[in-house]
Amino acid sequence: MSEGIIQPDQPETIEGEGKDLFSKFDDIIALREGLLASGQEDPFNLVMEKVLSPTRAICNGRETILLGTYNYMGMTFDPDVIEAGQQALTDFGSGTTGSRVLNGTYQGHKECEEALKDFYAMDHAMVFSTGYQANLGIISTIAGKGDYIVLDIDSHASIWDGCAMGNAEVVPFKHNDIEAMEKRLKRIPEEAGKLVVLEGVYSMLGDIAPLKEMVAVAKKYGAMVLVDEAHSMGFIGENGRGVVEQAGVIDDVDFIIGTFSKSVGTVGGFCVSNHPKFEIMRLVCRPYVFTASLPPSVVATAATSIRKLMHGSNKRAHLWENSKRLHGGLKDLGFQLGTEEPQSAIIAVIMPDLEKGAAMWEALIKGGLYVNLARPPATPANMTLLRCSLCAEHSEEEVGQILEIFEQAGKDVGII
Amino acid sequence: MDRAEVDARIRELAAPFNKKGVTITEDTTFANDLEFDSLTVMDFVAEIEDEFDIIISMNQQAEIENYGQLVDAVTKLQAD
Numbered sequence: 001m002s003e004g005i006i007q008p009d010q011p012e013t014i015e016g017e018g019k020d021l022f023s024k025f026d027d028i029i030a031l032r033e034g035l036l037a038s039g040q041e042d043p044f045n046l047v048m049e050k051v052l053s054p055t056r057a058i059c060n061g062r063e064t065i066l067l068g069t070y071n072y073m074g075m076t077f078d079p080d081v082i083e084a085g086q087q088a089l090t091d092f093g094s095g096t097t098g099s100r101v102l103n104g105t106y107q108g109h110k111e112c113e114e115a116l117k118d119f120y121a122m123d124h125a126m127v128f129s130t131g132y133q134a135n136l137g138i139i140s141t142i143a144g145k146g147d148y149i150v151l152d153i154d155s156h157a158s159i160w161d162g163c164a165m166g167n168a169e170v171v172p173f174k175h176n177d178i179e180a181m182e183k184r185l186k187r188i189p190e191e192a193g194k195l196v197v198l199e200g201v202y203s204m205l206g207d208i209a210p211l212k213e214m215v216a217v218a219k220k221y222g223a224m225v226l227v228d229e230a231h232s233m234g235f236i237g238e239n240g241r242g243v244v245e246q247a248g249v250i251d252d253v254d255f256i257i258g259t260f261s262k263s264v265g266t267v268g269g270f271c272v273s274n275h276p277k278f279e280i281m282r283l284v285c286r287p288y289v290f291t292a293s294l295p296p297s298v299v300a301t302a303a304t305s306i307r308k309l310m311h312g313s314n315k316r317a318h319l320w321e322n323s324k325r326l327h328g329g330l331k332d333l334g335f336q337l338g339t340e341e342p343q344s345a346i347i348a349v350i351m352p353d354l355e356k357g358a359a360m361w362e363a364l365i366k367g368g369l370y371v372n373l374a375r376p377p378a379t380p381a382n383m384t385l386l387r388c389s390l391c392a393e394h395s396e397e398e399v400g401q402i403l404e405i406f407e408q409a410g411k412d413v414g415i416i
Numbered sequence: 417m418d419r420a421e422v423d424a425r426i427r428e429l430a431a432p433f434n435k436k437g438v439t440i441t442e443d444t445t446f447a448n449d450l451e452f453d454s455l456t457v458m459d460f461v462a463e464i465e466d467e468f469d470i471i472i473s474m475n476q477q478a479e480i481e482n483y484g485q486l487v488d489a490v491t492k493l494q495a496d
Contacts, residue, residue, distance in 0.1 A: 170474040
């Protein structure tokens with residue numbers, strides 16, 4: 001029965017005035033305002049006015065060394081990559097205005113998928129509009145009601161969102177803990193479908209997963225395995241195929257998820273697989289179907305970049321040199337780091353708290369160095385981190401400069 | 417194992433996580449009364465899972481807000 005008829009159109013006194021759906025964000029608004037009230041430069045509102053190279057830009061009016069991008073292999077200004085993009089823009093126009101399954105698949109999308117199949121030596125490749133959508137789409141589509149997803153607690157947001165979008169039972173385990181993972185797999189009903197989701201490199205601390213052991217355990221319990229290699233592509237493994245290649249388990253994993261927005265140097269995401277029925281994903285995976293495909297220039301730059309990365313062994317070697325030198329240098333200066341040894345191109349410097357972290361970030365940016373400030377809830381164990389991600393194009397001299405800027409800032413802020 | 421036994425065991429497991437020494441009743445909530453953050457929840461759940469050899473999926477955890485609900489859920493899961 002409706003009571004509407006005896007109520008006035010408007011309540012006479014408004015309860016909870018000023019409250020609306022945005023009230024739930026009040027705490028985070030207050031936290032941010034508190035931080036900026038101290039005169040702190042906003043770490044989450046940086047504008048690059050001009051990009052000079054993969055490693056240099058003008059940020060907030062200052063020439064800055066970039067040590068917080070995911071441009072690991074420095075492909076963004078590669079002349080062949082740029083030329084391919086310009087040609088595609090001229091030949092195919094600025095965008096596809098359609099879904100991959102309708103009018104949005106051009107020659108360039110197929111060529112990009114061919115490049116991925118060659119890069120990974122796998123039978124199937126599917127290109128998504130972003131890496132986020134690749135995880136969201138594949139995970140939510142293959143693991144449904146009654147299935148189980150076993151995943152590392154430090155997984156990327158796109159993995160969690162993929163789990164939430166499907167209806168599978170979600171079972172997390174402690175970060176990189178092989179025994180905790182096995183215990184959970186063992187307890188799942190034998191007949192249930194199982195998907196284990198892992199990452200090659202965990203992007204917050206820059207540590208890698210013990211994939212050799214973990215993939216073996218997953219297979220022992222009949223689980224399919226999906227590995228996100230977003231932060232390792234082009235760099236880790238003999239052919240740059242990722243931690244799965246370095247660990248010698250690439251043939252045992254069912255799906256590799258990756259992105260074009262890191263080493264490849266543009267935007268987009270993908271999944272490669274040898275599963276014989278993989279192509280059906282193109283029809284049933286909603287984040288693939290119900291969005292526009294990547295612009296022709298983007299897939300052309302991606303395809304060219306991927307093919308060049310196959311021959312990037314010299315760059316890979318130089319990037320490892322950079323990573324080792326920066327890690328060792330920061331450690332010698334007395335900074336606390338996320339890993340004992342360098343395991344990837346990411347080196348995380350652990351800050352005592354958000355306030356000190358923000359102050360350190362500001363001292364670095366004023367000294368001409370951009371790093372990534374990462375804070376909870378994106379970080380494990382509620383840590384505040386300054387994340388440094390190296391590029392193969394950082395010169396030896398630049399790494400030296402980076403260490404000098406860190407030393408000065410660390411002393412000014414009183415962290416070392 | 418009956419509900420009282422499950423309750424007693426979970427109480428033991430909860431003690432080290434109950435940093436403020438809050439008196440735990442059936443209605444005590446994990447988020448507000450015990451102030452468990454997501455990491456504490458993960459560690460606490462892992463201890464219970466290992467103790468009873470069960471899985472409490474994230475989906476099931478979402479339904480559990482207070483202590484009484486947890487004891488009910490574990491009593492049911494370990495009997496299955």
